Amino acid sequence: MIHSLFLINNTGDIFLEKHWKSVIGRSVCDYFFEAKDKAGDPENVPPVLQTPHHYLISIYRGKLFLLSVIQSEVSPLFVIEFLHRVADTIQDYFGECSENVIKENLVIVYELLEEMLDNGFPLATESNVLKEMIRPPNILRSVVNTLTDTLPTGQLSNVPWRRAGVKYTNNEAYFDVIEEIDAIIDKSGTTVFAEIQGAIEACVRLTGIPDLTLSFMNPRLLDDVSFHPCVRFKRWEAERVLSFIPPDGNFTLMTYHISSQNLVAIPVYVKQNISFFDTASCGRLDITIGPKQTMGKMVEGLSVTIPMPKSVHSANLTATQGSYTFDLATKVLVWDIGKLNPQKLPNLKGSLSIQSGVPKPEENPSLSIGLKVQQLAISGIKVNRLDMYGEKYKPFKGVKYVTKAGKFQVRT
């Protein structure tokens, strides 16, 4: 099981350590630092490392490494999931998971770690249980000491995700259907690969123990689903409805994955030409974006990110819409477009200069597209109705749809 945890920042300083069993010296992290130096980019550090006596399993989040030390054969996914849960919890408590925030709240973080793991076994990882035992700092805990000294109800009930005695004056349940398009488009504009990663994010503030049922107009679209533990799997199998007692507050009710190509509409097309000349040390760039399958909705938040070859020195471009930046250090070109106007297609055009004396770049940069379409679930999934049982009051209900670009890449 998880033996120790080290929190390490981007520059390689260990700023917090926690041991759940015997103490393991910091020197064990040297193996990690070695791998980190070798990988260069922090994103490229291998997540599972072997050392003569330990295993190091790490994740990289918010410019932080969470590094756990393992001594026995254990499921690495379990460790990685747990580490992400730690980061989630910190984010949940303090708004973000960063070195500064952790340093400012060291004692609470330390208490949290102690509460989340006992002897390496997860103890309490549900946000609502933890919050009953360790108050987040925004509640003035020194003034009103509301910390319960009784057992948090969630710890043992069959619904560990919900605390008892929830009361609201306004009872409301909101569901956001968020779909992200992951796609690879090749240079000729053909879709090489496309899929939809969908999620239903819920914000439920309901009094008591409500029992909810959410049904879809077209549940057949969903064949690859993952549920929050609150969802009753049997009902889904039998009737294709989501039946659950929700956690209190924000949570992800389900995620789904649609891969069959014909269901994945691609909202925009990209016409691009990036080329470098053999002779002169310069290149040309010309990008136009236009609407493709937008289902009659407005495409907003459009942006293009291009990691340029390292030898590109500067960019001299003109955008018909929005603005562009070129980061000289990272060589990343970002073009912020905003709304897509189908009558006047946005275009970015101009020249790129290459460091003199350097051969022309061999690789072709890929384009990452960012976009957002409100009030549309690109897969066509639609919530039919939401019913509540077990409580008498009438809640306020709402469903929102949004489609975004996920890992949406255009090759050149």
Place this chain on the structure above:
Amino acid sequence: MTDSKYFTTTKKGEIFELKAELNSDKKEKKKEAVKKVIASMTVGKDVSALFPDVVNCMQTDNLELKKLVYLYLMNYAKSQPDMAIMAVNTFVKDCEDPNPLIRALAVRTMGCIRVDKITEYLCEPLRKCLKDEDPYVRKTAAVCVAKLHDINAQLVEDQGFLDTLKDLISDSNPMVVANAVAALSEIAESHPNSNLLDLNPQTINKLLTALNECTEWGQIFILDCLANYTPRDDRESQSICERVTPRLSHANSAVVLSAVKVLMKFMEMLPKDLDYYGTLLKKLAPPLVTLLSAEPELQYVALRNINLIVQRRPEILKHEMKVFFVKYNDPIYVKLEKLDIMIRLASQANIAQVLAELKEYATEVDVDFVRKAVRAIGRCAIKVEQSAERCVSTLLDLIQTKVNYVVQEAIVVIKDIFRKYPNKYESVIATLCENLDSLDEPEARAAMIWIVGEYAERIDNADELLESFLEGFHDESTQVQLQLLTGIVKLFLKKPTETQELVQQVLSLATQDSDNPDLRDRGYIYWRLLSTDPVAAKEVVLAEKPLISEETDLIEPTLLEELICHIGTLASVYHKPPSAFVEGSRGVQHKRLPGSSVESPEPASAAVPEASPSIIPSQGDLLGDLLNLDLTPPTSTAAPPPTSGLQMGAMDLLGGGLDSLVRPRVLVSSQMWLPAMKGKGLEISGTFARRSGVIQMEMTLTNKAMSVMTDFAIQFNRNSFGLAPAGPLQVLTPLSPNQSIEVSLPLNTLGPIMKMDPLNNLQVAVKNNIDVFYFSCQYPMSVLFSEDGKMESKVFLVTWKDIPNDNETQCQIKDCHLNSDAASNKLQGSNVFTIAKRTVEGQDMLYQSLKLTNGIWVLAELKVQTGSPVFTVSISTKVPWRSRHGQQSDSVVPP
């Protein structure tokens, strides 16, 4: 308000101030003080001097304060064991507190204080807590047993905590069950044979019930535990699978993968024609695909596991190729794994897509990734024959880019493609030669030299090309030097007239100016070969090479089976069995898939018969075997092992022949000829028999790989009796994984002859769509005894006299409890005929003859002393073996 304020006091006497605050009367002030202490502690400041003051704050009804004090205690108790004792009373008292939260907290913290003196006090409270009425306390206590075990294993056993823990598996609360399972699993890791987790259908049922109701982490523990169970039959297996399947839709990827492990393992027991089996296969794909949309670290672990799964059951993900396409901003460790899986899934159906992708990757930025992508193109060519041409043209396109490392990788893989498809793509050699100068990596240089040497006859300036390499011979790496040596020798054999000087030069460089023993040896061998027998040299150096196999990095099937049992663990990430790396090798048990067809748990037993055929049978055991008599251990039988070549040959012949008399016509024991490990999954065992005058080679072919095997063919090397297949190997239907087929191959004796040692040794090559495999086996001599081996008694007499004494050999067979008639009958069954029998002074003399398939007559005299179990055999044959070293001859076998 943040905790950073706790660090602001940097004045002198900080400790002193804290001390005063800790002893304050005001609760709030006390608490703030403890927090300051903890804050200092977490950043590594030494605040151990405050131990007594902090411990004094422990007796409070404020839970938050109590917890903070506990945190402090856990950290410093080890360095202050004597003072820690002061806290024991409070702990013991807290374990009796009416509030379950406090009871649990006390027992939990006590377990974390790793001080021997405290653990003694822990036993009683722990015992009570394990039986506490509140499940929260029981669940915490269960983990505490594991903690205590880590500190003092003996104490835990003596106090009977293990039994209590086992009882908790039947607890009514699922969370308690999960924690008990987790604790037991952890303890069991240090006691591999303790049978702590005794799984039976009842406990399995309890675990499955708890599975539905416990937390996600508990589900992982329970699933991992379930995976160790072996169901009694396929029905139980199916019912467990049915109850585990819903876990595949869990949001926690560790739960999903643990469920996959259970299903992959139990699936082995389901009959393949069962509808449910197909349903299950279909259900496995979506969750695996979903894992790939998670965070990159999770993706990595998932990909390593998927790599195992596609090797075992390629059908699960065969339609999901696209999800493995690489995105440019994937971390490099994810990219490399995806690439690996893409190649495993490559097939004729999707090869076009795969190739287009690979070509795209070959223009990426990351050098490692680009190299691997180029190699992958080569692997595709070798794997999917139909695509070879496209792969080659893709590689040529890449060579045109002139990117140095791309060119070098391409040349290395093109060499492999030449190996796989000889005489097909030589047209590209010209293009390759253009890039000769840019090659600076040994592997690429060696590959290029190999190509030039291999196709020297088609490259006009091959000598110039090779000569250019020769200039810097000593600066090259060994790999290149060896290749250059062989390449030039090949060139010489193909174009002897123009290259004499060159070959002289390389031979002298290799033999005289090199320190490398391998290089020198190879140089000398070539030299001798060329100087003594150029024809032989040609046969050796330009011999036809075996084709290379398509899947070079498949995991060996038995290891794969073990790894499948470890899906989701570190073993599955490293692709090594846990015994290979788990700390202290605590005797980890090897896990196997249930109902799989790999040999019985003792692989040794399979290895033994494999080894024995290569041993030259000593006289003793073979003759001892005669006539199915009590087989005594070889050491105690008859004469000492023969040393002379003459005896050897005779013994082999007789031994082998008589050996089989023991058995009925069909030789019972079939031997392992080619173990699956050496045959890339193809296992061959077999035996020889003679049926109505025809020698039959009877083989059982078993496919232990994961892919279908087709295109079987067989060939023999030259052998002593010219054995050769009389027809092609009759394997008409493809051999699917885990399938066995029995084939009977009729043999004739018309093949080329070469004396083997031992005489009855046969070297066999079996080819299938995967590779060519070589093994050698030995046939019993008796299969060569022809039916017309009965000699006219007159002729016998003459022949017997004609044979010079030198050609006669004698030996004894002990412990033969047969009379002469019975022996005679038995021998006749094997085509050893009795010509005459006479009795002299109580001794039965049997005169016998047999005829080998090559027309050689062998005569024998068998003396049987009535009542004595010792037979004396004299064997003669007319044709002496080519005599070497004067009088020593190898008898019986003609050249």
